[in-house]
Amino acid sequence: MAELEVTPVIATRRDEAMGFFQKMVSKGLGWARKYSLFTYPFATACCGMEYMSVAASRYDIARFGAEFPRFSPRQADLLMVVGTINMKQAPILKRVYEQMTEPKWVVSFGVCASTGGFYDNYAVLQGIDRILPVDVYIPGCPPRPEQVLDGLMLLQDKIQNEHDRGMHPLGNKPTHRPGANDLMRDHSKIT
């Protein structure tokens, strides 16, 4: 039994070829996806002003292909959580995330969404990563547009390199990620 576990997997030439093509497809998909992010801005607080600043002409978010906010989660693939999420808002946010179709990513915009900021009280969710898997955290209160664009570029790198992290080439997220939480576990039950 122990020997079986340490036996290396023998890759046949067919497996290698399949892996090569899967990697090529993944790379192409990653390239296509990272320049066509459709944002769902879940703006609840003052960070929303800064989101508008990023979207406006001065720091044109359209240069990164993410200019088109969709106000329906079913058409979006990037959930931007912009602002304080309190306990009453949390189930709504989680439901919005569940309504989004794969592949989907989450950006936590500003310290309130990321950690609760200085609202360390019973009413405020101490970071949306308690209910959602967050891909990129953007600090700042509110963040400068440069910080948001930094975060967006980090996310683009992540999307481009997803084939290196054991992603399925057709873009489904793996059933388990480090840092993923109960939501992801529930999700893996559904699919």
Add this chain to the structure above:
Amino acid sequence: MDHPPALSEKNDPHAPDLRERTFLPELLKGLAITARHFFKNLLGTRDPNVHVLDRTGDSLVTTVQYPEEKVEYPPGYRGLHRLVPRADDLSKPRCVACYMCATICPAQCIYIEAGEYEGTDPSTASRVIEKFPKQFVIDELRCIVCGLCVDACPKDAIRMDSGVHTPSEYTRQDFVYDIPKLLRGAPASHPSDPWFKRGGSEQPHHVHKEAHTRIGEGLVQLKLPAGARVEVDRTHPVAITKFYK
């Protein structure tokens, strides 16, 4: 009671005319505005409010091509924290672990663990610095960039003058900044700093001279003219010093 006549297309003064109902001229007007802005941006605008660093061409377009071009931050911009190094030893922070910043921080994002210098340490024997931070950790993802820690610091040891913003990261752990990450930048020094006291020609009278001299301890001998004497009368509840010439 007379009702006003019902509005119809005949008697309504605000009824749209044919030109407005077809929408076509208005549509063309809007397209003309868009096209005008397009050509203005294409051929170079005359926007006087363009302050962008590292712009290569002579374009005056408002949009900042961020990763390549940058906007200059204002001089008072509160950026990433830094711990100011000591002027005599750049590997040590000026911080004396007084917990002022951690106390005033509304987000409670500063964590300090104080350590004590050994009294026998020759590098600190003649100094009045007693404490140093063993650990100084800032959770930058909780920091709300209010700058109260900078105001509260009595030693000018924490500053937000680095002029850079906190970078975005993939995990929350990456935002925990400790001393090796925070201790950087130019040292600051003030005339009252203890390491300036050491360089004088005469030794300090007492190791704790400046910081907290106890009453009657380490008194400085007065330099008196020849023949003069000082008498201290300790019989009174408050000692009276008499000066005879």
